[in-house]
Amino acid sequence: xxxxxxxxxxxxxxxxxxxxxxxxxxxxxxxxxxxxxxxxxxxxxxxxxxxxxxxxxxxxxxxxxxxxxxxxxxxxxxxxxxxxxxxxxxxxxxxxxxxxxxxxxxxxxxxxxxxxxxxxxxxxxxxxxxxxxxxxxxxxxxxxxxxxxxxxxxxxxxxxxxxxxxxxxxxxxxxxxxxxxxxxxxxxxxxxxxxxxxxxxxxxxxxxxxxxxxxxxxxxx
Amino acid sequence: xxxxxxxxxxxxxxxxxxxxxxxxxxxxxxxxxxxxxxxxxxxxxxxxxxxxxxxxxxxxxxxxxxxxxxxxxxxxxxxxxxxxxxxxxxxxxxxxxxxxxxxxxxxxxxxxxxxxxxxxxxxxxxxxxxxxxxxxxxxxxxxxxxxxxxxxxxxxxxxxxxxxxxxxxxxxxxxxxxxxxxxxxxxxxxxxxxxxxxxxxxxxxxxxxxxxxxxxxxxxxxxxxxxxxxxxxxxxxxxxxxxxxxxxxxxxxxxxxxxxxxxxxxxxxxxxxxxxxxxxxxxxxxxxxxxxxxxxxxxxxxxxxxxxxxxxxxxxxxxxxxxxxxxxxxxxxxxxxxxxxxxxxxxxxxxxxxxxxxxxxxxxxxxx
Ligand SMILES: Nc1ncnc2c1ncn2[C@@H]1O[C@H](COP(=O)(O)OP(=O)(O)OP(=O)(O)O)[C@@H](O)[C@H]1O
Ligand SMILES: [Mg+2]
Numbered sequence: 001x002x003x004x005x006x007x008x009x010x011x012x013x014x015x016x017x018x019x020x021x022x023x024x025x026x027x028x029x030x031x032x033x034x035x036x037x038x039x040x041x042x043x044x045x046x047x048x049x050x051x052x053x054x055x056x057x058x059x060x061x062x063x064x065x066x067x068x069x070x071x072x073x074x075x076x077x078x079x080x081x082x083x084x085x086x087x088x089x090x091x092x093x094x095x096x097x098x099x100x101x102x103x104x105x106x107x108x109x110x111x112x113x114x115x116x117x118x119x120x121x122x123x124x125x126x127x128x129x130x131x132x133x134x135x136x137x138x139x140x141x142x143x144x145x146x147x148x149x150x151x152x153x154x155x156x157x158x159x160x161x162x163x164x165x166x167x168x169x170x171x172x173x174x175x176x177x178x179x180x181x182x183x184x185x186x187x188x189x190x191x192x193x194x195x196x197x198x199x200x201x202x203x204x205x206x207x208x209x210x211x212x213x214x215x216x217x218x219x220x221x
Numbered sequence: 222x223x224x225x226x227x228x229x230x231x232x233x234x235x236x237x238x239x240x241x242x243x244x245x246x247x248x249x250x251x252x253x254x255x256x257x258x259x260x261x262x263x264x265x266x267x268x269x270x271x272x273x274x275x276x277x278x279x280x281x282x283x284x285x286x287x288x289x290x291x292x293x294x295x296x297x298x299x300x301x302x303x304x305x306x307x308x309x310x311x312x313x314x315x316x317x318x319x320x321x322x323x324x325x326x327x328x329x330x331x332x333x334x335x336x337x338x339x340x341x342x343x344x345x346x347x348x349x350x351x352x353x354x355x356x357x358x359x360x361x362x363x364x365x366x367x368x369x370x371x372x373x374x375x376x377x378x379x380x381x382x383x384x385x386x387x388x389x390x391x392x393x394x395x396x397x398x399x400x401x402x403x404x405x406x407x408x409x410x411x412x413x414x415x416x417x418x419x420x421x422x423x424x425x426x427x428x429x430x431x432x433x434x435x436x437x438x439x440x441x442x443x444x445x446x447x448x449x450x451x452x453x454x455x456x457x458x459x460x461x462x463x464x465x466x467x468x469x470x471x472x473x474x475x476x477x478x479x480x481x482x483x484x485x486x487x488x489x490x491x492x493x494x495x496x497x498x499x500x501x502x503x504x505x506x507x508x509x510x511x512x513x514x515x516x517x518x519x520x521x522x523x524x525x526x527x528x529x530x531x532x533x534x535x536x537x538x539x540x541x542x543x544x545x546x547x548x549x550x551x552x553x554x555x556x557x558x559x560x561x562x563x564x565x566x567x568x569x570x571x572x573x574x575x576x577x578x579x580x581x582x583x584x585x586x587x588x589x
Binding site for chain 1: 344
């Protein structure tokens with residue numbers, strides 16, 4: 001083991017970091033855009049809730065469970081044709097985003113459902129007693145009341161996505177994971193591996209403490 | 222739909238240091254809330270659990286109607302049927318002339334704005350400030366911002382929380398939270414306020430201050446209040462009429478004073494005992510009865526007679542010796558009343574005559 005980092009091409013590392021951040025940003029965005037409504041629908045159709053619908057809930061719940069139980073690396077490979085259909089390629093930064101979203105959105109939806117369940121049922125009832133429509137309840141009660149839970153959920157999801165982006169390097173997804181695989185694993189350049197891992201670690205640390213701080217700020221309990 | 226109620230007996234109301242005499246009169250009143258043949262049952266694991274089994278109830282504009290019952294009697298179910306948070310299995314819920322069970326979702330939401338509700342556990346939005354909580358129903362009704370601000374300030378003043386506008390519910394005491402709940406429930410100028418065990422999570426002192434606030438609102442705004450409770454104290458403090466619910470049925474109802482002083486149904490009697498420590502009395506009566514052939518009577522004074530020496534004068538005139546086994550002088554909302562349990566020590570004929578005289582002079586006497 002040498003500590004001179006002689007194999008490290010810092011420009012390439014910089015590019016890889018940018019790629020990872022791009023993947024992370026877009027996949028988080030789409031994960032929330034898809035996972036949040038999905039989580040809300042799961043919650044609303046579950047037992048005893050406003051739009052209780054057993055059949056719908058069972059089917060949606062099953063699909064979510066299936067997507068969550070397939071290991072991400074396999075999901076990525078299985079999704080290659082779908083990815084090509086959506087973004088035209090299964091390679092690079094662009095090709096990595098759809099599988100990331102497919103992998104993380106169901107996970108996030110469950111987190112959303114769980115934090116909505118934390119809301120006191122009485123508060124929803126109070127809103128109903130004031131003549132709130134279901135839409136109004138979602139916007140004015142469910143989302144604000146679960147705000148800190150949702151932020152915590154987004155934090156966990158983003159951190160999970162960091163490791164997923166690294167994994168997507170395996171099928172040519174670009175970014176830091178790609179570097180780690182190509183140099184660190186395939187050419188035994190341990191120093192490159194170490195640098196990428198440290199950068200990923202720093203990213204996770206920053207995301208987690210940012211998330212924790214926001215949760216604290218919005219927590220009113 | 223109209224109902225005609227006749228308030229039968231003349232009564233006195235003690236207000237601002239004077240007694241006001243209310244004449245017998247027949248009143249024609251619009252019943253604001255009418256529940257007709259209300260049934261509600263729950264399906265739990267294929268089994269049918271009846272919660273309400275035929276409720277018929279009329280609540281008039283401007284009154285405070287109390288519903289009292291034991292745990293599981295169906296109180297919450299009943300009050301939640303009034304704004305259809307719980308949909309009855311069958312029956313009609315007529316509020317202000319409209320049968321709510323026949324309305325579609327949109328119309329029902331509109332109607333619910335005229336029915337405020339407060340809850341045992343307050344159910345405030347924890348992520349909103351006091352001011353935002355009170356503004357909430359107005360926001361739902363899409364009122365202009367300036368109007369909302371004005372209304373919120375008025376309401377906070379009414380409930381005495383102006384200084385706490387920017388606090389969050391978690392920073393308030395239980396009593397303050399309930400005041401926020403009340404202000405919020407009043408935001409849309411409702412005709413009715415439903416109170417689901419509104420004071421059950423509060424200590425006795427705070428309970429009294431919330432009850433005083435409700436009474437104040439009832440008088441100031443002419444708001445009709447329906448409250449449910451398992452405490453007779455709450456009924457006695459502010460209600461005009463009371464319904465006793467047991468096993469999903471109203472088993473006794475009437476003016477609080479009548480029900481309180483002459484409870485008929487065993488459940489009602491239990492509740493009355495909550496505030497009248499009658500167990501000791503029962504023991505005393507039994508002890509006295511066992512010890513000889515004596516007359517024991519319950520004498521009831523109402524209104525102005527409570528403070529007149531009728532009993533003493535009569536006893537003096539007839540020369541009867543008596544002793545008091547138990548006594549209360551208290552007030553039911555506005556009406557003072559007294560109840561004494563006495564033991565007459567004369568012979569049977571003389572006692573009979575004394576009792577007759579007391580009755581002629583307007584006291585109620587019941588031999589026990
Ligand atoms: N959602 C529900 N599902 C099934 N059964 C219910 C439900 N809500 C109430 N019940 C049943 O209906 C009956 C009446 O309940 P309700 O909550 O109205 O009683 P309550 O008088 O308010 O009691 P408490 O003083 O304990 O609040 C009870 O037997 C209860 O078990
Ligand atoms: Mg209850």
